[in-house]
Amino acid sequence: MTFYALGQWIVKEQGEKRAKYGHYIIKKLSAALTEKYGRGFSEDTLKNARKFYLTYRDRISETVFSLFGDTPPFILSWSHYLILMRIENDEERSFYEIEAAKSMWNVRTLQRQYNSSLYERLALSRDKSEIMRLASEGIVVSQPRDIVKQPTVLEFLGLEEKARYVESDLETAIIDKLQKFLLEMGKGYLFEARQKRFTFNEDSYYVDLVFYNRLLRCYVLIDLKVDKLTHQDLGQMQMYVNYYDRYVKLDDEKPTIGILLCKEKNDALVQITLPEESNIFASEYKLYLPDKGILQNKLREWIAEEDGFQE
Structure with missing residues (x-):
């Protein structure tokens, strides 16, 4: 609130005057505040306080004074806002605000999720109507495809890109x-x-990784493929899923x-390989952070195509 008030005063004092005059005001104010209150000004x-005011002046009651209700689970710090203010797109910024508060991300986690283009990757995995929901509600896990990102970013594994390695x-x-992998996979x-x-008809099979998602109340089986995905891989996963549905999951659990x-x-x-309502998904993994500009352009193109299709 202090930084917001300072930013508001600076903007009103500068008005439409020259940038040189605005720099003079900030320099003089910094010296006066530092002399009276010490470090921190x-x-x-x-300059960041000024930007804070310009970024949030239309949402002051929601964001600064009563962030996500009267008793939010986690109040964002000034360091969080320094990252959020760099995000120009309002919907994208809103998404990261909500997720940082709901999931209690520290500053480092917020920076990593932004650098990994979490918003764009989730948006590209959804239809257009759900993109706005991301901006207003954050990640809502209510159906199987909500837990899939395109692509899945595994840069934290520290594996080098090389021609050949095994699963x-x-x-x-x-x-x-594992902790960082769970963070990347989602809630x-x-x-x-x-x-x-597991054994079936005297033959043994092995699922690479088995998880349970408590929000969807179902098992999640993950198979790793270091090569190009084939229809045999999809068929094998279909068999794994069928086995778990028939012999492992409880009656009150989801598929x-x-x-x-x-x-x-x-x-x-x-x-073409999977049924339309299949609970099986394929996601490419990346061992490096994706190019945010490329993903943003891809998202804009996809939304434009959706608009043209609907018209």
Whole structure:
């Protein structure tokens, strides 16, 4: 509230006057506040206070004074807002505000989620009507596809991009960084097992990773593919899901979800292989942070195509 008030005063005092005069005001105010109150009022801080006011002046009652209700689970710090103010798109900024508060992200987590383009990746996994819901409600997990991102970013594993490695390398790295992997996968995940074995007709099969999602109340099976996804991979996952649905899940639990994390996938192959209402999803994984500009352009193009299709 202090920084907002300072920003408001600076903007009103500067008015439409020259930038040089505005710099003079900030410099003089910084010196006066520092002399009276000590550290914490540098010129950069006051410039950020001005930006804070300009960013949030239309939402002051909601964001600064009563963030997400009278008793929010987590109040965002000034350091959180320094990151949020860099986000130009209002809907995207709103999404990160809501998720940071609801999920109690520290500053480092907020920075990582923004750098990994979480908003764009989630938006590209949904239809247009649900994109606005992201901006107003954050992540709401109510159906299987809500837990899938395109792509899944695994830069925290520390694996180098190289021509060849095996699935066990990826699996071991995920287990070693399980907490960060759960954060990337999303809300409600509980880890159960790796290389989960089950036997059917005297043959043994192994699921790479088995999770349970308490929000959807269902098992989530994850298979790792370091090569291009094939229809055989999809068929194998369908068998895994069918087995869990018939022999493992309880009557009051929801159908099992299967996720194939693969290096490369063909959307047309996935669509023609799986039933339309399938609970099986394929997501490419990236061992590096995606190019945010490319994802933003892709999202804008996708929304434009949706608008043209509806017209």
